[in-house]
Amino acid sequence: MKKNHGLLYTLPTGLWVTVFFLVPVIIVFLYSFLDRGERGGIVWRFSLEAYRDMASPTFLHILVITMLISLAATVLTLLVALPCAYYMARSKRKSLYLFLIIIPFLTNFLIRIYAWQAILGNSGFLNNLLIRAGLIKNHIQFLYNEWAVIIVLVYSYLPYAILPLYSTIEKFDFSLLEAARDLGTSHPGSILRVMVPNIRAGIVSAVLFTFIPTFGAYAVPKLVGGGKNSFMLGNIIADEILVNRNWPFASATSILITLVTTAALGLYVLANKSAARAAQRKKT
Amino acid sequence: MNGSDVKIEGIDKHFGDFHALRNVNIHIQGGEFFSLLGPSGCGKTTLLRILAGFESPAAGLVRINGRNILPLPPNKRHTNMIFQNYALFPHLTVFENVAFPLRLKKLGRREIDAKVEEYLALTKLAGQEYKKPAQLSGGQKQRVAIARALVNGPEVLLLDEPLSALDAKLRQHMLIELDTIHDKTGITFIYVTHDQQEALSVSDHIAVMNEGRIVQVGNPTEIYESPADVFVANFIGEANLFHGTIASVEGEMVSVEVKNMGILKVTMEPGDLEGMRDFQPGKQASITVRPEKINIALEKPPDLLQDVFNAFPCVVDEVIYNGFQSKFFVKLSGTGGNGNSAIKAFKQHMSYYSAGPEINWKDRVWVWWKADDAYLVEVHDA
Numbered sequence: 001m002k003k004n005h006g007l008l009y010t011l012p013t014g015l016w017v018t019v020f021f022l023v024p025v026i027i028v029f030l031y032s033f034l035d036r037g038e039r040g041g042i043v044w045r046f047s048l049e050a051y052r053d054m055a056s057p058t059f060l061h062i063l064v065i066t067m068l069i070s071l072a073a074t075v076l077t078l079l080v081a082l083p084c085a086y087y088m089a090r091s092k093r094k095s096l097y098l099f100l101i102i103i104p105f106l107t108n109f110l111i112r113i114y115a116w117q118a119i120l121g122n123s124g125f126l127n128n129l130l131i132r133a134g135l136i137k138n139h140i141q142f143l144y145n146e147w148a149v150i151i152v153l154v155y156s157y158l159p160y161a162i163l164p165l166y167s168t169i170e171k172f173d174f175s176l177l178e179a180a181r182d183l184g185t186s187h188p189g190s191i192l193r194v195m196v197p198n199i200r201a202g203i204v205s206a207v208l209f210t211f212i213p214t215f216g217a218y219a220v221p222k223l224v225g226g227g228k229n230s231f232m233l234g235n236i237i238a239d240e241i242l243v244n245r246n247w248p249f250a251s252a253t254s255i256l257i258t259l260v261t262t263a264a265l266g267l268y269v270l271a272n273k274s275a276a277r278a279a280q281r282k283k284t
Numbered sequence: 285m286n287g288s289d290v291k292i293e294g295i296d297k298h299f300g301d302f303h304a305l306r307n308v309n310i311h312i313q314g315g316e317f318f319s320l321l322g323p324s325g326c327g328k329t330t331l332l333r334i335l336a337g338f339e340s341p342a343a344g345l346v347r348i349n350g351r352n353i354l355p356l357p358p359n360k361r362h363t364n365m366i367f368q369n370y371a372l373f374p375h376l377t378v379f380e381n382v383a384f385p386l387r388l389k390k391l392g393r394r395e396i397d398a399k400v401e402e403y404l405a406l407t408k409l410a411g412q413e414y415k416k417p418a419q420l421s422g423g424q425k426q427r428v429a430i431a432r433a434l435v436n437g438p439e440v441l442l443l444d445e446p447l448s449a450l451d452a453k454l455r456q457h458m459l460i461e462l463d464t465i466h467d468k469t470g471i472t473f474i475y476v477t478h479d480q481q482e483a484l485s486v487s488d489h490i491a492v493m494n495e496g497r498i499v500q501v502g503n504p505t506e507i508y509e510s511p512a513d514v515f516v517a518n519f520i521g522e523a524n525l526f527h528g529t530i531a532s533v534e535g536e537m538v539s540v541e542v543k544n545m546g547i548l549k550v551t552m553e554p555g556d557l558e559g560m561r562d563f564q565p566g567k568q569a570s571i572t573v574r575p576e577k578i579n580i581a582l583e584k585p586p587d588l589l590q591d592v593f594n595a596f597p598c599v600v601d602e603v604i605y606n607g608f609q610s611k612f613f614v615k616l617s618g619t620g621g622n623g624n625s626a627i628k629a630f631k632q633h634m635s636y637y638s639a640g641p642e643i644n645w646k647d648r649v650w651v652w653w654k655a656d657d658a659y660l661v662e663v664h665d666a
Contacts, residue, residue: 173371
């Protein structure tokens, strides 16, 4: 038999992941159980202080706000991405649309957020347009609230949702919709009963690709958010590190974000497994 | 419900500049196995999709049992379709695929179970209930598609080249099964195919289509033996075609002068003669003779039947042995083998030992056929 060199081949990747991903996560995990240093850093003494601090009403409010904003952004992204991906997959100019989706990746993320400031600002493009059209007399405050954060988050993560949806819809056999129609469903019914279950993998990827980064968002709420309803967990981490110098609390918050996003992934895996088990049971 | 009568009246359909269907009229009797046969692009699938409700025609009517169904969306029509690629729902088991239309009707659990089992039994799928389509063979997928299309009790079953994805043996087998299911259910079947063998073997009637038109409607024998024009003669089975000028008409016997061959004699049935417009000497005529009706031998045929035999000396160009038959491609002696002078003759091997000496490549042979066995397909002005 040939010798299996699989382990050897995966060694570089394994090392890379261990050093640059696993080790930092372990450090953050450890820090969250230690005491804070006077001017930042940590003191090597076991403490649950950081997790106890999370019980504060302020923190819980931010946690709820973060959850609501990222859920709203995820749902909205999905609602916009689905028709886009559907249209792209059925279009004759697929590569043009794919190129258009990829264009934003060529520009810096921060610059694109600043562009939204220019669009939504009080003397920005949108207000000017509405005032000139005579629809409003005085400018509307679009920026620096939770809605601005949601809109810019939807914009930022839309391509990440469209691409996996597009790739599954493109492989979808559209004659299935005709078969469903032929067997008695209405048009929307055929989409729900036949298309959605068959592009489930794409939908789940789109949801995860949107929910995970928005749950840990930092720059978007920092630049277009404002007030207590758009301050998110990502902003806490930055503040705790840079302003309050409470490294353990920042670490604990990071761990919380990691746990929530991992839970989202875990739910997906569990759902898949139980579906497979149900199918297995039916067989026997 | 079963065996509904279908009337297609004056259907016209365009796709942009492409005229897909031109004034199509067909009357399909209730309970028939009716085939739409034609080469790809002839409009047969478009016509089927109009019946199913996936396309709407520019003009015309489709009546099922006298009622125009064109205003109805696909889900409100009592037609069900078997798709070329089966279109089984990959996320559902065999059972759920077949139960799909029943669940939409919100039938009770017991009723659904009973009906699904009934149709799975009819299509010989019992025991496969909990497999997903990806775990099935091509033939099994085909059966699921049939069960799913029939479980709703459609008035008309539409079949869009359902066997084209199967291999030849399985295709033959499924065709017989389809015919059995047709006999058991009594539903009107409308079967789209480009395969003339399939159409000939199971259909009650066939509509041959070409370039968006119905060229001929008839039972399989009529389509094969009395093709309406040169296109049908060529498309259905194999045919020898001879073009020439009518020399004389004596009763039922028509003599046609063909270049390189001389006079070809064709006996017509009185009905056929009346059907031909302006049927007089001097007109151009096309004659078809099926290759299996042509005799081939090394010796000249007996002279006494010369007035009803067409006999020609030839040279064998090619011999193809098929086991049950041999195909001889011959050309008239002293010609290049072009146009009229190339003849196909198929000889069935009826016994273990061949009846005479074997015919080989380059042999000088005689081919002959009875005037009865030729058919005058087209007559037109010079």
